[in-house]
Amino acid sequence: MNKITYFPGCSAHGTSEEFDHTLKLVMKTLDVQMEEIPDWNCCGATSAHVMTENLAIALPMRNLVLAEKLENKTMGIACASCYSRMKVTKKHLDENPNLAKKINSTIIDEGEYHGTIDVKSMLQYCFEEIGLETIKSKVTKSLAGLKVACYYGCLLTRPKDVTHFDSPEYPMSMDLLMEALGAKAVDFDYKTECCGASFSISNTEVVESLSGKILEVAKESGAHVIVVACPLCQSNLDMRQPDIEKHTKTKINIPVMYFTQLMALAFGFPEKELKLPKHIVPVEEALKNIGKIEPEPEKIKKTKKAVEAESEVV
């Protein structure tokens, strides 16, 4: 049994309950015990770091100090924004030894910061610490037939010098994870573009134009489902979809799911465990593609053979 310190973030207990729930199912299957940080607080999100630098450090720092007390090697974070704030704070603290003392003496004091814990997103944890082979071994219902567009958003792999995970422009970890479940990950050029994030409330038009573009390209790529690892991305792409359709007068109708929902499905949990009614864009229709494998057209087979023949010595 592996143990991990878990930081759910505020959305996991609200808008992204389906993420939190399926994550716990999946981790249990993978024999990972999640220890939620007692009395965790808000990471500060977008608001703190646009207002005061010290508060933007202090809030995640308190969580880091509390997390260290649980003495697990890794702290896993569900939300991409929380992950980013935690990572940035850790980098600042590790690089400036006096910063932690300054914060402790002025704002919050939960004890000393040691910098001993690894901070990872849950996607990164699955990919790096559990590994694709182990995940593959737990699959009881292959997702073959389902085409997915993996959407990482702007924070999971960026900035490169902070996250040190996957490519900042064209990451592949989630794609590989989906392929391990049997699904087909399509080429998706907009996998790291911004969805508009918290402008969802203050400037909805911006989100509609940015998320609209992501949805359009995902649709174009032929995917049945967009897979995400961030609650805000999910809500923007899912919840704003009907409005976007209204504006562009085109039917998009592409469901947006968490990678853990698909993992749970592949691990054999029944559909009702995925909490599908929480979705705005219905998911059920897309999931019917599972098991439907398109036969390879004759023409492609022929060219494939020709290419293979060419690469060999004549």
Added chain:
Amino acid sequence: MARVGVFTCFCGANIADFIDVPQVVEATKKIKGVKVSAEYKYMCSDPGQQMIRDAIIQNRLTSVVVAACSPRMHEKTFRKALSDAGLNPYMLEVANIREHSSWVHQKDKKAATEKASDLIRMAVAKSIANEQLHEISVPVTKRALVIGGGIAGIQAALDIADARIPVTLIERSPSIGGRMAQLDETFPTLDCSQCILTPKMVDVASHPYIELIPYSEVIELDGYVGNYKAKIRKKASYVNFSTCTGCGACTQKCPVKVSNEFNMGIDKRKAIYTPFPQAVPNKPVIDAEHCTMLLKGKCGICAKVCEKGSIDFKMVDEVIEREVGAVVVATGYDLWDPKPYEEYGVGRYKDIITSLEFERMVSASGPTNGLPLRPSDGKVPKNVVFIKCIGSRDEAKGIEYCSKICCMYTAKHAILLHHKVHDSHAYIFYMDIRAAGKGYEEFVKRAQVETAATYLRGRVSKIYKKGDKLIVRGEDAQLGQVVEVVADLVVLATAVIPYKENPPLARLLGISYDKYGYMSEAHPKLRPVETAKAGIFLAGCTQAPKDIPDTVAQASACAAKVCGLFSGDTMKKDPMISTINTENCTGCQNCVTVCPYQAIVTEEIPLGHGSKEMRIVAKINEGVCQGCGSCVAICRSMSINLAGFTDPQIINEIVSI
């Protein structure tokens, strides 16, 4: 009795503004041994030098101190003034009161003045112990080695050979011609690259003073300026060039196909091949990595069809030696791999190509017979987007510098595209247009006006696929808007980077290279052709990105330098080198280990006068020694003396402070 003359320079305002020169001159007069102390606005000018010459004669000076700029600047100038006045030129000392005082202590005139006086006092003390020295003559081998057979190497070889100096030109690939042979037409005149290059290639092959060794590389260079010894490895071609007629039957029948590097992998070549039809020499070689006969011992068809029996599968690499007096390095350039541009889909989308791939396609002798085609479906593209500065001026992904040639060749590509596909349209995303050069700005105008290429100032942030088109999303900074261009083909102007084997070659030759891998010139402004190692010169992109006119100019400059070096039968060399006092030398050979120039060897001398027993002592090779002084510092028995920096000179300096 010493009679020293001290001449302090104002250097315009460079020195006089920060150092009280009259005060320094007065202080200097009080130094023991100083006979004359004078000042002048520009000591290096003719009146300034005349002042020195007159003073030497009138006051019968025994040594001279010039307090001015760095000796690297004008030491030679003043030495000549001394010798013109009948004094040994090495009786000169330079006190560097500009770089070492006025420039670095601009905020404290008093301290700067005091420091200048100190520097002069030290120089006076040193000059009193100076000894008369005489230039050394070393013999010269009048043959040049040119490394690299691109346009730079070709031009340098031809110019040197035309002065009736023998040249050995070596080229790593089977044919000379280099990158220029891959080009279609050249900016800014659009003359055909092949038409201006191939005659020069033929000239090289037929020139009586040029020895062309293709398919070879330098593996060792020993010796020193005027007397280098180069070891050259001739790679096994498996074809006997002396009997081969170049008929091409072997190439036709060879069943093995491999990616054609000359055409940037767009088509295939055979395992026995000539790189391109106009190759010089026009003889095929066998690619040992792909030939099934060499790999598995099966096939041998080429040998069966060759009427002359020129195929020799048993051929091995051969090492030959050449004695040369000078070396021209012209290794050329590579192109940056745009793989890190993941947001463009490089590597995922076939219809994103590099400029050199585009160049090969529009080339009349290229793999598509001069028509640009989409690699994905072979269709002729209508909308082509060119993106400049891929890797250049990009600290995050590529390199910091500007590759210099991309603005111009992209303008050329826009024009060529229009010539080949009349109803096409070129879109060019750029950061700046750098078109400094004769006829260059006009040429860019031509692309903008005559061919109506759309120039968009801004970076591309994303390329994504829609159907069979590529959507190029970028910024038009002049409109302040995001724009999307629907493209059939995207061409990336990738950065020029140094030839990948430059660093090992530089180490082998004993010359320096910069952080990118370009060979370093001796001085960025005043000695752009020489390296820091005497007798080794640089031509073309081996030193920095350059276009063809600049490359040819630098290659000719190399030739002029080589001819200058070979103008006499012997060469003059600075006498400031080490000598060994064999009486004291214990033969420990520490100096042999520390010498960076391999200038110290050992010899055996009799143990005592008339003795038959021998002992080992160090010996300096005068031609190689550069006078760095490392051996002096390491010598435990104080048996090494460096002329111009003897112990008495140094001790005098220290005592005078």
